[in-house]
Amino acid sequence: MAPTPSGYLHLGNAVNFVLTWLLVRRAGGTLHLRIDDLDRTRLRPAYLANIFQTLEWLGLDYDTGPRNPADFEQHYSQLHYLADYQQILKKLRQQPGLLYACTCSRTDILAVAPDGRYPGTCRHRHIPLDTPGAAWRIRLPDDLVVTFTDGWQGTMVINLGRDMGDFVVRKKDGYPAYQIGSVADDLRLGTTLIVRGADLLPSTAAQLWLAQQLPETAGFTAARIQFLHHPLLPGPDGQKLSKSQQQPLERGVQAQAQGPQVVFRAVALLLGLPTEASLSLEQLRQGCVESHW
Ligand SMILES: [Zn+2]
Numbered sequence: 001m002a003p004t005p006s007g008y009l010h011l012g013n014a015v016n017f018v019l020t021w022l023l024v025r026r027a028g029g030t031l032h033l034r035i036d037d038l039d040r041t042r043l044r045p046a047y048l049a050n051i052f053q054t055l056e057w058l059g060l061d062y063d064t065g066p067r068n069p070a071d072f073e074q075h076y077s078q079l080h081y082l083a084d085y086q087q088i089l090k091k092l093r094q095q096p097g098l099l100y101a102c103t104c105s106r107t108d109i110l111a112v113a114p115d116g117r118y119p120g121t122c123r124h125r126h127i128p129l130d131t132p133g134a135a136w137r138i139r140l141p142d143d144l145v146v147t148f149t150d151g152w153q154g155t156m157v158i159n160l161g162r163d164m165g166d167f168v169v170r171k172k173d174g175y176p177a178y179q180i181g182s183v184a185d186d187l188r189l190g191t192t193l194i195v196r197g198a199d200l201l202p203s204t205a206a207q208l209w210l211a212q213q214l215p216e217t218a219g220f221t222a223a224r225i226q227f228l229h230h231p232l233l234p235g236p237d238g239q240k241l242s243k244s245q246q247q248p249l250e251r252g253v254q255a256q257a258q259g260p261q262v263v264f265r266a267v268a269l270l271l272g273l274p275t276e277a278s279l280s281l282e283q284l285r286q287g288c289v290e291s292h293w
Pocket of ligand 1: 101102103104121
């Protein structure tokens with residue numbers, strides 16, 4: 001389970017936790033809690049605390065990882081691993097022409113690309129990488145297609161240039177970007193199963209491709225790691241809820257839902273299991289055992 005303490009956890013996060021818990025427990029695996037806190041500007045103590053509160057509220061146990069916010073800051077924060085991430089950035093930088101500096105603001109990007117996908121504005125501007133306040137982007141080959149087998153979605157063929165564009169590997173503040181931290185952490189922890197929402201398919205494709213650029217990270221492959229991208233929850237109007245659409249739950253699912261049954265029912269719906277109102281985690285686990293899950 002790999003939440004980010006940049007907001008209160010919403011229904012989609014809780015569903016992801018329960019699904020991950022069910023699949024790992026069913027496989028007899030080791031469940032790790034990892035909190036991605038490289039985005040320090042958006043971290044708030046209340047968001048960090050909310051992760052532990054939500055897990056307790058759902059009744060989910062885990063085997064390794066932080067037990068509370070203090071334990072997290074002291075022993076598990078990604079700040080303790082900055083040297084590892086910087087080493088990866090250093091190696092990427094040594095690959096000729098792979099990285100380039102970008103000084104575009106978010107407003108600059110949205111002005112030319114309303115979908116927020118980076119259009120490659122700084123690709124040929126030759127801005128020095130050490131320019132203060134510049135982000136580092138990775139130059140994707142033209143028409144790059146990443147193919148991998150997903151345990152839920154089947155064979156995925158993702159056009160990374162179209163779906164994501166040259167992505168950031170080092171942020172303007174000098175911190176490594178999410179993709180670097182995520183790949184490095186999964187390798188260090190020996191992660192063998194990653195459960196994510198289908199909205200993160202391009203992100204997974206980006207990580208798989210990024211990892212193959214260096215021998216140090218080449219072990220991050222879909223052959224060594226089983227990926228499961230679950231469908232997003234249907235909203236009240238039947239449309240899929242995107243991550244941003246789920247954000248308006250201001251105090252998070254734990255504060256706003258009547259009880260965790262809301263989450264269990266959503267999981268049952270995704271798994272095609274019966275969704276009675278009083279569904280418990282144990283019933284959900286039994287349902288998984290009895291069905292093909
Ligand atoms: Zn730029």
